[in-house]
Amino acid sequence: MGIAGRRLLWLPAVVAALLTAWAALSRPAAIRLSDLGVYAGAVDGLRHGASLYDFISAGNAPFTYPPFAGLVFLPLAGAPALPLRIGWTIATLTTVFLLAGLLARRIRPGFTVLAPVAAVVLMVSAPVSSTVKYGQVSLFLAAMITVDVLLLRHHRAHGVLIGLAAAIKLTPLIFIPMLWFAGRRRAALVATATFAGCGAFAALVLPGDSWRFWTSEVSHVSRLGYITGVGNQSLNGALMRFDVATPARSMIALVAGGAIAAVALWHAARLARRDDWVSALVITGAAGIVLSPVSWTHHQFWLVLAAALPVRGRARLLWPVLVLAVMLLPVTALGPPLWSNLRLVLAITVAVVIPFLLTTRAPRHEPAYLTQTCCFAGHVKQDGDPVRLRSDRQVGPPAHRRGPGNPAH
Incomplete structure (x- = not known):
């Protein structure tokens, strides 16, 4: 695809950006x-x-x-x-x-x-x-x-x-x-x-x-605004909407939210060690939405990215459709008990359920000789990352791949 074609692909995004800006900047001055x-x-x-x-x-x-x-x-x-x-x-x-x-x-x-x-x-x-x-x-x-x-x-x-x-x-x-x-x-x-x-x-x-x-x-969480409204999709916000009393609500939000965050962090660490850092970010972000006392709509950016999680099996095509429906449509305005808390349900699902259904994301393409466990000039590769060199000399490809067009240096 030529340069003109690639630029044309961005036209819908530019139009969407202009409309979004116009909608924000044309609101009454007071708000x-x-x-x-x-x-x-x-x-x-x-x-x-x-x-x-x-x-x-x-x-x-x-x-x-x-x-x-x-x-x-x-x-x-x-x-x-x-x-x-x-x-x-x-x-x-x-x-x-x-x-x-x-x-x-x-x-x-x-x-x-x-x-x-x-x-x-x-x-x-x-x-x-x-x-x-x-x-x-x-x-x-x-x-x-x-x-x-x-x-x-x-x-x-x-x-x-x-x-x-x-x-x-x-x-x-x-x-x-x-x-x-x-x-x-x-x-x-x-x-x-x-x-x-x-x-x-x-x-x-x-x-x-x-x-x-x-x-x-x-x-003073109450200073953060109308935290019982559906814009707050944290676990604490949902418990407020269900009229759970303060001592019990705080304990449930802390214990259950902490458990969800712990499981999510375990999943995120496992995926990060496989070099799937995008999935690790999304899962951790979802856990933060659940655990935080207040999670407004603008905090929920990570849930939109959940549509890109590499879900395996039959859910592979259905999952992004469900995620985008929840995050693009005003579903929380449809009323309690499920619809008004649907983004919280999505956050919990992303944090603790979907990680069990993920396939291994294809790693970024890097030369194999830079991703092998090795040591050079006193620096050892760690955590699956390419080796970093402490010398001006560059590591070349294996000898069998060298030739007139592929020298060692």
Whole structure:
């Protein structure tokens, strides 16, 4: 397929992006990109000496993230509303395109159609639509996690982006034990140190807000909004909708949610050791949705990716259809008890059931002589990753493959 043909494949995704942006930016000014308004308003108050956690938006929404997030958002303070909203929306949609391309290359290398199709699916999915509509930061954090795992896995900085994402918003913390159990213990320690370092830096710069957040605000789940609504698809949210009393609800959410997360992390580690990191990310993300006290629609990005899980047998064709129906259609609005909790059911299924039905995803094509267990210049290959060299000399193919057109160096 020529360059023009490949560009044409992206046209539906571009149209979907424009429509998504128009739908978000044409909302009434009072509710347009409302979460972005909270970020900008809170740090504008911070710049003038107020606490991040004293800010309340016109829509009665407070700032709920750790203090380090306030420092990250400081450049938003005082920015003109319209350019800020347009720029944030463009950055969000660009991130969707980049994620679609990255994930498509990992799921099925060389299949040209997959990336633009993935971009369309993501654009029209409920999590991305919600992210764009509210001006949320969630998609940027998902991109940081994905890049860390898929692109930085052979780099010393592996773990840094996950730690940064968790310092901005606590939900990515679940990806740190995923790294640990997958054998990426150095990366898990790097992520933990990055998270702790960001928190310590915020404590030095904003000691009052840091003390207030970690001793009080972090446990006030009610500040996060209308958490009994169907937008909250965590196990805790479902128990609230079933009117389970507070002590029992907290215990069930902690014990059952923790058990689901433990099983999911075991599955994710097993798949990661087989070099199926995309499936490991999706399963861990699904467990995070179940375990978190609040899992809004824009948190549920990982469930859209569950459509790409390599399910074997007769379910191979039915599974992606079911996933996309749940994540693209407004099924939670159809009412209790099943429909209003259907995305939670999907998250639990992805976390603990579907991993038993997965086939081995074809590994990325790498020369065999770079994926054998070997040692060169004092560095040993670990965890199924290509060997990294500590010498300017390049490892060549086996001798029987060398020839006039394939020299050793």
